[in-house]
Amino acid sequence: MAYAHTTRIAHNGLGDRMAALVASVKQSLAQRRVYRQTVRELNSLTTRELSDLGIHRSMITRVAMEAAYGN
Template identity: 50%
Template structure:
């Protein structure tokens, strides 16, 4: 049970950190990376579960 709680917390933190980091980028920088603002949550969700 504790492992699940720790894993979920780490995934949530990774998601939140990724969203914050991508939101700090300018629209131009995001475009250079091929990312639209509407894609940020999907990308963050994918990154959170990848680790």
Template identity: 50%
Template sequence: MAYASDVTRAPSALGSLLSTLTVDIRARLARRKVFNTTYRELASLSDRELSDLGLNRTMVRRVAYQAAYEM
């Protein structure tokens, strides 16, 4: 008599954790990149150009933070 067995592997908790961790790290890095890019671009503008946008120099960091983290 022949026997057949079907062996499937249950998803491991460690694999799931690493996958979630990888996705989280990539999302954080992407948000940080948006912050850095926005900050650099706004900081490079003159006071006159910032004024045209309705901003002043002290608002640059907050605007960059909002662009990256408060979507």
């Protein structure tokens, strides 16, 4: 009786790991940029404008976190 067996081995070289690290850092920086921009824009609104959006001033950081990180 004959058996055929194949094994796949993932070879993640240094280049692959560095590329993944760079991609991760870029993603983190982009998310942080979205967070800061959202906070900046919401802080520039008046209380009345925030109320029209259904946002209280104390909710700005939470809304920005949701916008940037999806939490």
